[in-house]
Amino acid sequence: MDLEKRPQQTTHPDPQPAGLRASDADRDRTADILREALAEGRLTAEEHGERIDGVYRAKTMGDLEPLVSDLPAASGAGQPTARPEPAPTRPSDGSVPPVPDENLVAVFSSSVRKGRWRVGRRTHAYAIFGSVEIDLSEAIFEQRQVLIKAISIFGSVEVRVPENVSLRGSGTGVLGNFEVDMLDSAEQDAPVVFVDGFAVLGNIEAKPKRGKLVRDLHKQLRKHLGH
DSSP states (O other), X not given: OOOOOOXXXXXXXXXXXXXXXXXXXXXXXXXXXXXXXXXXXXXXHHHHHHHHHHHHHOOBHHHHHHHHTTSGGGGGTTSOOOOOOOOOSSOXXXXXXXXXXXXXXXXXXXXXXXXXXXXXXXXXXXXXXXXXXEEXXXXXXXXXXXXXXXXXXXXXXXXEEOTXXXXXXXXXXXXXXXXXXXXXXXXXXXXXXXXXEEEESSEEEEEEOTTOOOTTHHHHHHHHHTO
């Protein structure tokens, strides 16, 4: 007796339960959707900041879903996203000059560079019994590779970068602290900020500034690089 052939059924993976614990990768994918929505003008800066705070407080997938449910990319929030190649660990040959474009010096004092300013290819920061703050969150990037050489002796150097650039670091702490939170931009050919140096009985710290993005990043680079 011939058996009746039935159409083969295709099974689809069930959506992730709302009560499932969220991983760091889940939070990062949700943050990527929010960054894209901000760049497209779907969210205001205030809305983006509020939702980003919610992302990093979220404990479950159910906590993350409402943060992107009204955005077009939300359907892919639980799927792996294609990412560009990791940023290089060192500046490429010839990309950074041997002498600094700018020196920031704090000796028994403080020096601050923030707001809307043009970032040079190479910046040196010296904190000797003082503090240096370098905030790149609203800066204008004219180059794809930027080096910050930091030296801290009984002082502190603090570097903050926007979330849509890459961050790399290499340095030493001698009875002190040298800490760089590595960051890979989700955008191809985004600028890379390299933080090098050493701290002697001092502190050097470089981290992304949550909720801060450089608007029209590639447009700015094309303009200044002549593309």
